[in-house]
Amino acid sequence: MEAMAARHNRGTGAIVDGKAAAIAELMLEVAQCFFRIRALGQKTGLITSWGGGAFGFMRSLALLGPLTVPQIAQMRPTSRQRMQRLADELAAEGLVEFIDNPKHRRSKLVQLTRKGAARYGELNAQLLAIASTMGTALGEADIRKTAEIVRQLSDDVKVRSERLR
Amino acid sequence: MEAMAARHNRGTGAIVDGKAAAIAELMLEVAQCFFRIRALGQKTGLITSWGGGAFGFMRSLALLGPLTVPQIAQMRPTSRQRMQRLADELAAEGLVEFIDNPKHRRSKLVQLTRKGAARYGELNAQLLAIASTMGTALGEADIRKTAEIVRQLSDDVKVRSERLR
DNA sequence: TCTAGAATGACACCTTAGTTGTCGTTTCTA
DNA sequence: TAGAAACGACAACTAAGGTGTCATTCTAGA
Numbered sequence: 263m264e265a266m267a268a269r270h271n272r273g274t275g276a277i278v279d280g281k282a283a284a285i286a287e288l289m290l291e292v293a294q295c296f297f298r299i300r301a302l303g304q305k306t307g308l309i310t311s312w313g314g315g316a317f318g319f320m321r322s323l324a325l326l327g328p329l330t331v332p333q334i335a336q337m338r339p340t341s342r343q344r345m346q347r348l349a350d351e352l353a354a355e356g357l358v359e360f361i362d363n364p365k366h367r368r369s370k371l372v373q374l375t376r377k378g379a380a381r382y383g384e385l386n387a388q389l390l391a392i393a394s395t396m397g398t399a400l401g402e403a404d405i406r407k408t409a410e411i412v413r414q415l416s417d418d419v420k421v422r423s424e425r426l427r
Numbered sequence: 428m429e430a431m432a433a434r435h436n437r438g439t440g441a442i443v444d445g446k447a448a449a450i451a452e453l454m455l456e457v458a459q460c461f462f463r464i465r466a467l468g469q470k471t472g473l474i475t476s477w478g479g480g481a482f483g484f485m486r487s488l489a490l491l492g493p494l495t496v497p498q499i500a501q502m503r504p505t506s507r508q509r510m511q512r513l514a515d516e517l518a519a520e521g522l523v524e525f526i527d528n529p530k531h532r533r534s535k536l537v538q539l540t541r542k543g544a545a546r547y548g549e550l551n552a553q554l555l556a557i558a559s560t561m562g563t564a565l566g567e568a569d570i571r572k573t574a575e576i577v578r579q580l581s582d583d584v585k586v587r588s589e590r591l592r
Numbered sequence: 593t594c595t596a597g598a599a600t601g602a603c604a605c606c607t608t609a610g611t612t613g614t615c616g617t618t619t620c621t622a
Numbered sequence: 623t624a625g626a627a628a629c630g631a632c633a634a635c636t637a638a639g640g641t642g643t644c645a646t647t648c649t650a651g652a
Binding site: 310311313314315340341343344347366368369 | 609617618619
């Protein structure tokens, strides 16, 4: 009975979809988890903000190589202008540099400098150090599967979100 | 080999803990997913903000019954003062009301009004409607397990975070 | 019981991350 | 080649929430 796709809720008479409820719960859980992660990140000095923060920006460059500012903005939860400003700030700190873009004269590619790569390495090591102390009761396989399902949900949400633009 | 708890990363010589990397990845995935959920919530009008928003506040009351403002603030990712203000605003809208607290004369209990409960019901139904269109490729069992593991991670992060207060 | 310290409500100020808007220029595309 | 879209640059502007403080109230320990 519990496994039925839809069933009636005694009392209200409303139709309750168990799977939908489970997904809703997962979404709320993800949100709460995010806030805790962000709080931990801030306390440890790993990040200041998230969407417009340097860590994610540098991570994109570290994983994908040189990108233009608009490209980075597209894959981050913030605006093009915000990323532009961050890029300028990081460039001022010598963590990234602008290099010529063969496909676009005006829109330069942003690339980690030696210093920037080193800084990212430190931050990533810090993240891994934190991560290594967590999930002691969980197996690696479970964690990977969880990440995979969260990613699928994430994609679903994105698609759904873009449909009502 | 891949399943070993720790192994050397060719090239850098750094010790790579596969499980830690998986947890780090999961945390980043959760963060990205949150931003997409928030964006969807805002587009659909379900929420405006998250931490200081009305939905989470009302949900706490709907699930747990009357609570004091400080109690609500403790379980939400925001400050006591913020929740106080939100409580006042919601009271002004007639969605919640303050009732006498037998255990504390000054700190009243906040409770959903009839109108507030109805409003929460609508919002929750909207959330379920959205949720029911997602995760079509996933089974309910997988979703529940995912939520459970995210919750465990969330708790781990919280504990870790509170240790360095 | 008395008192020190913590919790609470109320209010004001402020920080800041991020958005929005615009403009001139450059690039793409039909 | 013309019109549309993308880009960098810059300037408000906003909203969300943090921080600080103070009077009042509660709690717990001597």
